[in-house]
Structures are given as C-alpha cells and as structure tokens.
Amino acid sequence: MGPRELILGNIAKSLKESALSPSSRQEIETRLSAHANNTVPRRGQGENEAQTALFIAEAERVNATTERLDGLEQVGEAVLRYLASHNLPGSVKVAPHPLLENVDWSKHPTLDVARGRAEDSDQASLSVARAGVAETGTLVLHSGPECPTTLNFLPDNHIVLLPQSQLVGAYEEAWEMLRGDSNAMPRTVNWVTGPSRSADIEQTLLLGAHGPRRLHILIINDKKTT
C-alpha cells in the first residue's frame, strides 16, 4: 500500500471509530458549488463613496499612502510626482495591462517607462489591482500576462492603480469578481494590506522587510462615463 492509501485509510478508520457525523458526497459537492458566505462584517457595507473613504482610512492605518485622481490622464503626472517626492529616479516598470496602455506616457518625456515583469534593478513598479476591499484597505491583485506578480514584491516602491468602480466592501465580493473573470484560479492571487514589515527583532515594528518599503495607491475615478 502506498502512502496515499495508508493515510486515507487511517483517516477513514479514525472517522469510522469516532462519533463524528460525515456528510454525503452529494452534500459536500453542493456545499462546494454553493460556496456560501459565512459571517461577513458589516463595516465594509455601504455606498461606493463611503466604501472609498473607509478603504483609504484602513489602507493609511497600515502605512500605505493614497491619492485620488479624476482620470487616467492624471496617472503619468502622479507617478512622476511620487517618484520625485521620494528622490527616486524617473523610471518605472509598468504592468502590460490594457488600462495602462491607455495612459499617454509620451506626454511625460522625463519618465522612463518599461513594461514587463520586475527585475532586481527596478526601483519602482506600477500595477493594476483587480479589486480593493474597503473592510481592511486591502488590494486584490492576481497574476496573468497583464499583471506579473514580481511587480508586487521586488521593487522598493510599489504603486498600484485601483479603479474606484472596483472597490468592494468585503473579500467575498472580490472572489465573486474573480469567479466571473474565469472559471479557473490564476496561478497567484495576492491580498496586499500595506507595505512589507517585520517585528522579528525585539518585537520592534519596521517597514520594508523583504517586499516593498512603500505602497502608494492611486484611486481613479472611473464612474463618469455615463
């Protein structure tokens, strides 16, 4: 008997001898396909504007910075301003995301824009979040040809574009968005709540452990298209 059969056999034996009451295979399949919500905190629920305010407050509580922009045409300027404010060179590695293809980078000749995955030498990156969760100021990003995961972790400065229409109250709503996008999970889904940190030395909290030292969120007002 191989290890798989041994382990599953031991599990079956223990369960049989126990007072636990198993569900039928049908019940389990139904539970999985229903993927019902458990308790969902009320704090994230409300109008989009209230959710945006909560998202900003929660993200800033955990040391992210945020900025609200009126449209995509302001993104280039905002990135330049951000880099300058931290004395960083005017260059950024950008996710090859359709939304960012709509940014007219040529208007900013002093900004060096490269597309693709992150390399160790990149000091700043710009990626696009699939969702923002108001409950805890959490960004939901996922892997794919348009959003390489290395952009979220390698560079010291991570800038994230979040369309305001993608802001939801609870994580569960973000799962529904992903299920709507595709019937298979991407390789990686990242929930990001603030910049990297560690308290492993004498319980002293320090930002910038291995991931980004700074996290800057650009919330784009994308709702005036009616």
Add this chain to the structure above:
Amino acid sequence: MQSTSRHFNSNARKGIADAKLQAALSKLSHGFPVKRLAAMARLPEFEALRDDARDIKEHTLANLGTYLEIYEAKVLESGGHVHWATDAADACEIILGICRDVDAKTVTKGKSMISEEIAVNEYLENNGVQPIETDLGEYIIQLRHEPPSHIIAPAIHLSKEQVAETFRGEHRHLQTGRNLDEPRTLLEEARGELRRKFIAADVGITGANMVIAETGTSIIVTNEGNGDLTQTLPKTHIVIASIEKVVPTLEDATTILRVLARSATGQEMSVYNTFSTGPKRPEDLDGPENYHVVMLDNGRSKMLGGEFHDMLRCIRCSACLNHCPVYKAIGGHAYGWVYSGPMGAVLIPGLQGLAETHDLPGASTFCGKCEDVCPMRIPLPRMLRSWREKAYAARLGSTKARFGLAAWAFLARRPSFYRPIMAFGVGLLALIGRRGRFSTLPLAGGWTASRDLSAPEGTTFLSQWKRGKR
C-alpha cells in the same frame, strides 16, 4: 529536530534562570495581546466569526478524506503535483527528490512550522542542498542553529545584541566596524544578504496556512513578503502542508483569515495573504514552472476523532502562547521541540506519544486563558487534563509529580470537591499574593519552587466559565 521534551523540567528551570530570555519575554504581554484586544474591539462580528471558523474546521475534519481527495484532484487539474507523506522521513525524501530532479544547489524557504517539524533543513544540508530561511526570525535562528521559540515570532527570545553578534559572525565579507546597534540596521543587512539568495535559488519551499478543496489552492500568510519572493522567483515551488490544513471553499478560508491575524499579532489582516494554484500559466511573465504539494500526516490521522481531535482545528495563530503565564515564564525552548505553549503541550504528546513528553501537560496553571483566546475554540485545558491523567495512569513521571497528580486527578474527577477547594485556594492566594504574584501554589510545587506565578484575579476559571464569562 531531536526532541528534548523529556527534559522539560530542567529546560524550564534553565529558561527561568536566563536573564536575557526573561528580558525578551517580559515584552510579550505589552505587544500581541494588547493589539489583539484593540482589533477585536473594532470588529463586532469577531465572536460570530470564531464560531464560523470552528464549525468550518469541524465540518472539514468530519469529512477529511473526501475533502483531501477533492483537493488533490483540483491540484492535478491545475497542473500541480501532490505527494503523500506518512511521516517526517517520507516527506524529507520526497522534497530531496524534487530538488535533485531540478539539480538544485540552493533552496529558499518561507516560514513553515511543518518544515521545522520534519527537520527538512538538516536533511537537505546533509544531502548537498543548501536551504536558506528567508523570514527574518527564521533566518536568525537558522544561523544560530536553534529551533524556533515561538510559532510566529521564532526569534522572540533574542536581544538585538545577540542578533548583531550572530550577523557579525556570519556576514564576514562585510565591514567589521559597521554599526549594528538598531533593529533597523539589522533588518537592512538581512534584507541585503537575502536579496541575492532569493534570485539565485533553484527551488522555493513554503508552508501552507490552509489549502482549499474547491480550487486546489494553497495559502501563505506573511508580513515580510519573503514567502512571495520564495515562491515566485525560483523555477520550482514546493508547498509543505499537513492533512488538517484543508478547508472547503475560498469563502471558508476567508473567514479563517479574518480571525487569524487578529488573534496572532492583532493586525486586521496580515500584509500578504497569497493564494497559489498550480504552476505559472504558459502566458504568464513570471512564476514557477513546477508546483508540488507534499501532504504530511505524521500522526494526525490517528488524532482524528479521538480525545485530542479538537487540536486539529489549530491554525497556529499563537494567541494561546501569548496569553499563557507558563509560556511567558519559561519561553518556547523549554518545551523541547518546535511547538510550544499550550498548543505545544497538547500537540507534542499527540504527535510523539507520552513516553518522552509526559511532563509537558504539567505546563499549565489551568487559568483557562488559552481557551478564552483561541480563535478556534479549542478546549486546551481539557486536553491538558486528559494528558495528565494518562501520564498518571501509565505511571510516567517523578514520584513528586505523580503524587501531585494523584491528588489533582482525585479532585478533578470529583467536581463537587474540586471547585470549592480551588475557589478556596484562589481566595487565599489572592490574599497572600497581594495583587499579582504568589510563590506557593498547592498541587503545583514543581512550578512555584523556582518561580512566582501570576496570582489569579478573583475567581477561578471554572466559576467564570459557569457564569458564562468566557
């Protein structure tokens, strides 16, 4: 690692006498527990979420075989591999095999308690593969050849001076006179050292806080981002999980994540919660080409459904350690293995048997705080009592301990005696302890001979429990 749990009593005495350790431990009460309370206060649904979290795990455990089979099928569907390991030796061999298949020289590692449990670092090293821990705390203790002393803050027993000394000894290519006085400079040095290693590694090994049957996904929870660099940069990602980590759906995992960080560090959410499903897709620009899950049993299937079944709900949040007067007095190394605190005192005998570990269940004042704070509502005191009774019945332990246990077991089985006697004891102790400390405790002589314990504040755990004040 080799367990030294059988030397628990002398380990504990050493811990109490260690001034540096005591200084480090004294900070614990003002950190995690205070932040936990603040986080709970911000979330009115916290208690309801604890109930949900417990129920999710109970449902999954009652159907464990089915959920594991569904999980496995989903991993295969997404292009990953699942390897089953009955014990530590199996798991180590599987991991080495995968490393050899890709001709790995170095392996980066995210923090994983299972990896500590199976001592895979030692095994890889002995077989020519160099493992590199990348969580800051794990990196420090790996350099010092020490086991973790806390399940989420592995280097909590060390001072910054000790860390500086370790770095000076290890990072010999750096300037000798450099300033390493502050945690910040220590962190920067580790970050610089590890960056190159992240990029050079052939394989990345992470643990899994949970795995999800619905999607075949594994989850890691970190604050540093080290786990993500570990599992994104190398060509091969190995996940070490154990059978009780499975949950049904993304929503179920979400509920447990809501109680995990709050119970652990008092954060609303850890910085990085990462959900990984299979290897990179062909069109992806980064990510690993190979994804392996090693699914470990190591004694858990035998705990299922039995007296210590509830322990399988544990999500390794560390709340029970952070609130335990015994843990805070003796530190994690005293427990002699990789787990510690109340969860360790229950789990270690469960995984290793009682013969060598029978003193661990004595590591309790039965104050009940661990069960109070456990997000998964695990009845730790009840299980500690069961182990004590078993140890007594098997005639394990010293005569002195056994006499104490006999008296204690006699009383515990007769609640009508036990309660008034304990209540009397507590009343008396509160008096002689004068707000805070007492130095003799009936039936616990072994403890208080060398150490003052926190005096109970007014009532016994049992009487609070009866009044529903939990």
